[in-house]
Structure formats: C-alpha cells, structure tokens
Amino acid sequence: MEGSIALAAPPRPPGIWRQGWFRFRRNRGGMLGLVLVGLVVLVALTCFLVAPYDPNDQSAMLRGASRQGPSWAHLLGTDRNGYDVLSRVLYGAPTALAVGLGAMLIASILGTIIGGIAGYVGGMVDEVLMRCAEFFLVIPVFIVILAVVRLFGIMVVGTALERVPHLNLMTIIALLGLFGWPPIARMARAEFLRLKQADFVEAAICIGATRRDILLRHILPNALPSLIVLVALGIGGAILAETMVSFLGFGDPKAVSWGQLLYFNYESLKVAPWGSVAPGVAIFVTVLGFNLLADGLTDAFNPRLRQ
C-alpha cells in the first residue's frame, strides 16, 4: 500500500444526508419552506434588536394613539391596547418557535423511544404500547389543555411555582408534547419493525454487534429520515395548536403569542384590522413554512413515496 494513495484524498462522496439535501435543493416548495422557516428563526433571534418598541410598551394608549393605522412611528400601526403591532408580532416569533420546537422535542423523544421499543421488542409489549398510543390519539387534546391550564393556574396560586416565568406556556408545551407523540411512535414502530429484519442488521449481529450498537448505530439512523418529516410537520401543528389555545384566552398572559394578539384584537377587527391581520399573517407564514419544509423533506428522503 503506497502512502501516496492515502495522501491524495478523493472528494468525499455524498452520504444519505447529503443526497437528501441534493434532492431537497431541487424542490421549490421545500426551499420556499426553508426560507420562510429561516426567516422566522432569524426574527426570533434578532427581535430584541430590531423591534422598534418594547413589546409591553402601552404608552400609545396614554397618548390616545391606540388603534392607529400604519405610520412611520408605528410601521404596522398600534392595536386597541396601545401596543406597537410590529414589535408584538416580532416578539411572537420566539414564543412560537419555543412552542413548536419544545413540544415536538418532547413528542419526538417519547415517540421514538416508545415506538422503537414497540417495534423492536414486538409481541405483547408492542400490543400494549400501541393501544396506549391510540388511547392518547383519541383524547381531545384541546379540552385537556384548556382544563389543565385553567386548573393548574388556580392550583399554583400561593405556591413557589407561581413565580416560575411563563409557567402557563410551559404547561401548554408539555401537554402538546405529551399528546403529540403517538403519530411519531407509530412511524418509529413501523421503521424499527422493518429495519430489525433488514439484512444489514442481521449482518451486524453476525459480526458480533451488541444490542446497543444495533439499535443506536444501525436501526435508529436509518429510521431518522422518516421521523424528521413527521417532526417538521408536527412543529407547524404545535404552533397552530398553541395559537388556538391562546385565541381562546387560555394562553400565557405574560408571553407574547400570535394567538393572543388575535384574541386581544379580533373585537376591533373593523376599526383596526392591522392588529389582527399582522399576527394572522405571521401564523400563516410560519405554519406554511414548516409544512412546505416537511413536504420537501418527504420528497428528499422518501423519493419513491411520490412516484
């Protein structure tokens, strides 16, 4: 073996992720989704710098300048509580992302572990876990969230928990995660079931791989592409769910959330439509972005799904 062969390192050929990216790049919808999501992330990271006003600044109301149309001072106008609409919408981005990512983080960890165990172990364990998933699937999440947020909100009064910032928001995130895992578990189960019988898994056992290696090195990475698609789709869903909860007035009063902006402003829809339209557009763009992204990822990772 001459050293020169190793020295002239050939260009690294594409692996499964790079190939997925090549396919994804050709997908217009997916790229649009990526741009939209990127925009939301950018806003979430920089809102502290670019927002013209403090999101809790209601001084316009004191000046009698609430419900004013767009102007140079307030680019998207002010709402009926005297907040600057643009600043509120910008500050809604980190909340939305926290909800979407947080809820799906919980859901995907739970879903992958539960579905993975069900698929890999099989038999009775599989049966029990999947019935459990169906149980969670048929519970009306909204009712549960509304009830828990309300009851929990009353229960913590007077305890140390009361001082935890954004407790309500965290409750919502936890509940969305707790009820969001079944679809992921189902997919994880299907993938683990398929992959545990794959020849390369058998080959790995044959060369003396431990169970841990089989699960973490051979099965899980091959299941990830399918799971990521579901997670991307779930983020949009979770954001939308939090919006609805907030719109019903059960959101976190201290967090700036798009749903809550709608809740505060829908009554003045005729007089100051910008107060409702701006957060509405923000929700639309974000959820659309995540859905397009998920679509693009589906095409990139499972090209055969759509002939």
Added chain:
Amino acid sequence: MAPPLLSVEGLQVQFHTRDGIVRAVDGVDYSVGRGETLGIVGESGSGKTVSSLALLRLVPPPARIAAGRVMFEGEDLLAKPERELGAIRGRRIAMVFQNPATSLNPIYSIGSQLGEILRWHEKLDRAAAEARILSLLDLVGITDPATRLRQYPHELSGGMKQRIGIARALLCNPALLLADEPTTALDVTIQAQILDLLADLRQRLGMAMVLVTHDMGVVARMADRITVMYAGRVCETASAATLFSAPRHPYTRALLESMPRIDHRYTGPRQLLPTIAGRPPGLLNPPAGCRFAARCPEAMAECRTTLPVETVVAPGHSVSCIRHGSQGIAA
C-alpha cells in the same frame, strides 16, 4: 483422527406458529473439518439456511432451536451465554450473505462499516484498522481500495458489494466461513468471479467453509463434501466426487437428473428436462415415514411408515434411505 472443527448433532429448529409447530430443521447432523468446504444443497424450504443460521443462534423468532449440539472448537455454541457468543460471531465464525445490496448498512461508508468490526473484536486503533481493511479490500480484488473506503454501498456494483461483504467476513481471520447462497443475487459472470475468489481465499487463508446453496453447479466446483437436505432432514452426505458419480439417495439422483446438461441429449417425445413430480411436504404435519416417500419413484410401503436412519454405506458416505441405505448395492 482429530475432532472436526465444527460438528452439528441432532439440530432441531422449530417455528412456533398459530397453526402449530413447524419443524423446519428436524434432526440434522453434519461436520466440517479444518480447511474443508462443506456444501449444503437443498431446495427452498429444505431448512438449509435456517440450519446454518442456527449455528450462531441467529434464528429469527418465532423460530426456536429445540434440540441439538453445535460443537465448534470444542465448545457447544448452543449452550454458550449470549455475551460469549458475540465474541465468536464475526471473529471465529463469519458469514457472507445472500444479498449484498441489503446486507450493507446504507448510511455508513464502507470504511466505517468495516472499521466497526475491528473496533469490537480486536480493539485496533484507527490507523491499524484502516491498514488492515485496505489490505483485505486488496485481497478480495477491489481496485483502488482507498477510494472505496470512503464510498457508500449504493455507489458500488453488486459484485463489488459482495466482495466487500466477503472482506467484512474475513476481517478477523475466522476459522469458519458461512456462505449462505453468496452468489444467488449476482449475475452469472460475477457469480463465477465471486466463487473463484472464495475458493482462492479459502485455500490461502486455510479456512473451513460451509456453502449453502440450491445450485448444484456451485457446490460441484466448490465443495469437498456435500450434504443434501430435503424437508428439514439430511438425505445424503458424501464427498463431492462420490455424490456426483455414485449418488445413492433417490432424491439426490432425481436432483442431479434434473440439472440441465450441455452434453446430454434429452430423449422422449418432447425432449424435456426431467423434473421431480409433486412438491415437498408441509412441515407442519410432516409425513410419518421418509419425507421424500410421496415423490420417490422407488418408495416401498415401509418408506411411508418408518423414518429412515442415517447409515454409513462407505467411508465418508452416508445415506438416509431404507432402500438404499444398506451396505451392499441395493437392487
């Protein structure tokens, strides 16, 4: 005589299904000496693959190894704890799979896939592992191994992947190589190359090999001894030369007759290649007597009721047949 490297005694593998117990492998015995190649031949469902997987206790549920001993280097593999067996798999006994396209993990490069074995079994550092892999890729006839190391399975051809599969099996210098239909998924020219490679490597490295196949042509050129399986049982075991020149068991004979031959003029009105009429028995409720009795042209009444025992008819030649199992030449 030294004890054989591997000896399988009374191996039984059963599938527990809803309808009952399917005896896929029902009392199989064979042995492989050091450096010897044993061919196991049989049609689909004869239990040849399951019996070879059972050597490493790799039968998938709902299959269970119900009885038997697998003596390898003086130890019973079926009685060993799982942890110790893991150290034998891949290190002392390695396996080459049927379908090279699916037996390599698609998300790892060749180098990291092969490296993982050396990491487990030999605790080699990165540079030493890479050197070992490169020399093996070279040995199995892969050109430009340094480039291949960084490539992914989907970038290689089927024959190349099978060479990688062989290199993977050989990484730790196993004493025994299990090859389960190693050429079935390849086209004919590549088949020949892979078989030549296996024969050459076996000789150079002095390994023993168990070659499982349904292709008589493959065993004819590769095997020292051949075991013919039918419906979960061994019909006949003989040296390759004897089996082809003087087969005793009617199933072996029928099998050999139904091989197309280029130097044979088929007679009869339609000049058809002879076939074996009927099909193998279901293994859920196998017939009481000889498994082949229903299709056997020479079956006697006794064949349908009594299970034939394996009889040695000549040194190294044993047959399980009531009619042809006696020492003398049966009429």
